[in-house]
Amino acid sequence: MHVHNYEKLWLGASLLLIVGFISTIVYGAAGAGITMVNDEGGQVNPQELGNTSGFDDPGVTKVGPNEYEVHVVGIQFAFQPSTMEVPANSTVTFYVTSRDVVHGFEIVGTNANTMVIPGEVSKITVEFDEPGEYGIVCHEYCGAGHHSMAAELTVTE
Ligand code: CUA
Missing domain, CATH: 2.60.40.420 (Cupredoxins -  blue copper proteins)
Structure with a gap:
């Protein structure tokens, strides 16, 4: 099978985009300096x-x-x-x-x-x-x- 260089470029670019989206979500949820929930007071029932x-x-x-x-x-x-x-x-x-x-x-x-x-x-x-x-x-x-x-x-x- 022959894959054009141009096609490889687009495959690579879309992979990068997917990785980028996932890291944005992970960073938003767990990134340094972002505290969405302050749970330092501990847990209770x-x-x-x-x-x-x-x-x-x-x-x-x-x-x-x-x-x-x-x-x-x-x-x-x-x-x-x-x-x-x-x-x-x-x-x-x-x-x-x-x-x-x-x-x-x-x-x-x-x-x-x-x-x-x-x-x-x-x-x-x-x-x-x-x-x-x-x-x-x-x-x-x-x-x-x-x-x-x-x-x-x-x-x-
Ligand atoms: Cu709104 Cu409690």
């Missing part, structure tokens, strides 16, 4: 949150002079707790998980933004220097009540 330390009683816990931890559970269509309060000049670490479907957790006006996935604990640390009111919203479509899934964070004087 979404059915056992009631028996999981922190998530059994979601809310604000003082863990140091200016340090707080906040455990948050996302459910269709609310955050537990729905209101939280920390003083200004504090460092707050949020541990967020879901009891049902994938939600989002965004503190409006900050760069705190994470996916909330059943079985995974998303951990984000935020420093609040000034008093103020922050809305927290779900930014992943999670069902009919998605738009009403929100909470309030108050940073007091």
Whole structure:
């Protein structure tokens, strides 16, 4: 069988394209510096949150002079707790998980933004220097009540 040089060139070019497409996908999913899911908070059983330390009683816990931890559970269509309060000049670490479907957790006006996935604990640390009111919203479509899934964070004087 005789294959023309021109044909070989096109075979080679299309192979390169396929390899290129695959590496783009792999890079997007696992490439350095890209974190699509923050799971450094570890894993939990979404059915056992009631028996999981922190998530059994979601809310604000003082863990140091200016340090707080906040455990948050996302459910269709609310955050537990729905209101939280920390003083200004504090460092707050949020541990967020879901009891049902994938939600989002965004503190409006900050760069705190994470996916909330059943079985995974998303951990984000935020420093609040000034008093103020922050809305927290779900930014992943999670069902009919998605738009009403929100909470309030108050940073007091
Ligand atoms: Cu929860 Cu959208």
